[in-house]
Amino acid sequence: MAVVPRLHLEDPPLRAAVTVSLDAARSHYLSRVLRLAAGDAVALFNAEDGEWRARVVALDRRGVRLAVEDRLRPPCAEPGPSLWFAPPRRTRLEWLVEKAVELGVGGFRPVITERTVARLQRPERLRAIAVEAAEQCGRLTVPEFAPTRPLARALVEEAPAALLFADEAGDGRPLLKALDGEGPEPVFLVGPEGGFTPAERAMLRARTTVRPVSLGPRILRSETAALYMLACWGAVRGAGG
Ligand code: SAH
Numbered sequence: 001m002a003v004v005p006r007l008h009l010e011d012p013p014l015r016a017a018v019t020v021s022l023d024a025a026r027s028h029y030l031s032r033v034l035r036l037a038a039g040d041a042v043a044l045f046n047a048e049d050g051e052w053r054a055r056v057v058a059l060d061r062r063g064v065r066l067a068v069e070d071r072l073r074p075p076c077a078e079p080g081p082s083l084w085f086a087p088p089r090r091t092r093l094e095w096l097v098e099k100a101v102e103l104g105v106g107g108f109r110p111v112i113t114e115r116t117v118a119r120l121q122r123p124e125r126l127r128a129i130a131v132e133a134a135e136q137c138g139r140l141t142v143p144e145f146a147p148t149r150p151l152a153r154a155l156v157e158e159a160p161a162a163l164l165f166a167d168e169a170g171d172g173r174p175l176l177k178a179l180d181g182e183g184p185e186p187v188f189l190v191g192p193e194g195g196f197t198p199a200e201r202a203m204l205r206a207r208t209t210v211r212p213v214s215l216g217p218r219i220l221r222s223e224t225a226a227l228y229m230l231a232c233w234g235a236v237r238g239a240g241g
Contacts, residue, residue: 005034006043006051006135008142014049018068019057027063030056042066047141050075078141079184080106081233084154084163086116086192088222096223097126101133101143103230106185109158110148115194120148151189151200155207160187163210166225168195172212175229179236186233190226 007026012018022030030036038056044066045051051073054066083105087093097108108130110120120126123145134142149157164178164186172178179186189204196204204210215228 004041004043008131009044010046014052020066022064030064031059080104082107082187084109084189086113087120092223097129098133101130102137105143107143108145111151111154113151114197116192163187164213165189165210167212172214175213175232178213188229
């Protein structure tokens with residue numbers, strides 16, 4: 001059975017009998033890359049409207065038009081961990097975003113630490129990667145990116161009730177144990193490629209809401225550490241996510 005392509009579409013709202021005109025990039029993707037023809041099915045989704053079956057009604061120079069038919073899935077919340085991370089360099093960052101979306105991240109919280117070398121560049125490109133990953137993996141929601149903030153400011157502004165801090169010093173609780181009793185939306189913090197400074201570690205560990213956790217005996221790269229945390233969360237939550 002052919003796989004039905006999924007497209008994330010926020011506008012117009014998805015309703016039965018609505019006609020949707022796709023932009024040039026998506027028209028090109030459906031007509032030239034996937035070589036769809038009139039009558040072929042496409043699934044459209046967004047967080048508010050859920051997922052809908054649509055059919056190609058026209059492919060021409062003006063682009064691809066789809067007629068929305070019926071709803072395949074109602075909207076539903078997809079709670080997941082909030083990932084506080086010091087952005088690694090570009091390719092690693094893009095890889096991290098794609099994989100984190102697949103693993104169920106609830107939202108991205110880029111933070112600047114003393115040893116953060118990279119800034120979150122081209123947020124629209126990261127957003128596009130997140131959308132594509134959501135389309136590919138069957139999510140209904142696309143996790144949002146908060147603006148990049150210094151770690152200390154993010155702590156004050158969001159004041160998470162509990163923050164699981166991946167501390168490579170190795171004396172934290174094993175993550176799996178620390179996840180016991182956490183709700184469906186834990187907050188994870190992963191440091192930059194160069195790690196946290198001693199002052200940052202002391203600041204974090206002095207806060208009663210911050211729980212240092214260990215990810216095992218090896219020093220992981222920061223994107224691996226983030227994905228390890230998300231994968232453990234997925235395993236603890238079980239197949240229901
Ligand atoms: N300080 C290291 C590299 C930091 S690893 C150095 O340059 O020598 C990047 C980040 O991944 C760390 O700040 C930490 O948040 C996380 N991390 C990596 N391995 C970890 C482990 N075994 N346990 C807990 N956190 C880890």
